[in-house]
Amino acid sequence: MLPHTTNTYWHEFSEISRATPSLNYFERLWAAWYAFMGNDVLATGIMSFMMHELVYFGRSLPWMIIDQMPAMNKYKIQGQKVPSKKEQWDCAKLVLLSHFTVELPQIWFFHPMAQYFGLTTTVPFPSILTMAYQIAIFFVLEDTWHYWSHRALHWGPLYKNIHKIHHQYSAPFGLAAEYASPIEVMILGLGTVSGPILWCAITKDLHILTMYIWIVLRLFQAIDAHSGYEFPWSLHHFLPFWAGADHHDTHHEKFIGNYSSSFRWWDYVLDTESGAEAQKRRRERKLAKAQKAQ
Template sequence: MVLLSHFTVELPQIWVFHPMAVFFGMATGVPFPPLWKIAMHIAIFFVIEDAWHYWTHRAMHWGPLYRSVHKIHHNYSAPFGLAAEYASPIEVMILGAGTVLGPIAWCAVTGDLHILTMYLWIVCRLFQAIDAHSGYEFPWSLHHFLPFWAGAEHHDVHHERFIGNYASSFRWWDFVLDTEAGPEAAKARRERKLAKDAKKAKKAQ
């Protein structure tokens, strides 16, 4: 399945990417952008991709789409690194669009993107996906330094429960839209409900 997706979805994208990048005005020569700009663009692309991933991934859990497309990825209830790539070619194309089209749209609007940044972004995104599916919370995992970073534990719960925790990199979409899964999220919901009920009871007195 991984090789099928690589040859049917990713290989054609590799062939057409450079001409498409040039068409949208992406810089391809020297000088290279400064490190601060590369880091800033990659951070922006993580935010854009995370929003795209949340909504498309959540849509993938709708009955017909789940049964015909996304269920393949959920064959592993305890994922490992390679499981990040184990998915239907249709899913790879749809979810992967956020990784490629987000920066392309950014370049089309701002005219400010170097192809080196794009390649480094793709590497970072791939490492993020592997880390999220690794099943391990490493000491160097970003979750330990950024409380709103999702990480492996966040995505493990998604594979265990088959629902909730739809975002790829950050926790804020799941938090704001109340789609967090797992015991901590359930406890927080109970506490919010108890506080709300207590407030109503106090007003009724």
């Protein structure tokens, strides 16, 4: 079904505002969009893809600007490796190609699949508390998926044929967060959507707005982790279990270890941390074990 030709979006907004004055302004905007489009799959597909593009490139832009500011070099983790404009442009072209050929179909078919399991798109929206605890669960589930799938992608044949593309940049930058082969995009993307779908299938309690906020936060996390910058105010200084750019930058520099996305605990527990501090701890443990054996 095509969008209504006799009514405008703002006509629908006015009608909904009169019929349901208890809804807040954002809820009325939301309801008017679905009413105007007249097709939930189309309405969700367009909104989801546009949101993804605006957030991805919108969040990458500040890092691109910072890369052109010599005064910020002191915060660059690998200070001598600032991406050139050509590298940024080459990266953007592949990312855009991936978005339209790989991610767009996934985004488009997400709504009917998730709706089958009970996803809701109606108003009013869920409470902030409900969205907050659900998103926290999604972060934990995705981080677990990311750790194991990312670690598997570093196995010889999988690395050579799939994951090597993402490691083209040993000093990552924000725009390169989704610079990867189509297969990797699908594998890691599955971790982002499978947690919410599983939650929805079990609880029958998930609104697509919660999903949108989760995706936005996950994109911010991925782009910031690839930024290549470490600041005194970086989040991991306040939340020690948060991974952040210093965690993932080391992974790109050393090509091994630090496989998690958002948190540090899988790498810590399974002893796959990378970097000088991790090596120092291993040496200390090995020395202590040797002394104990004497």
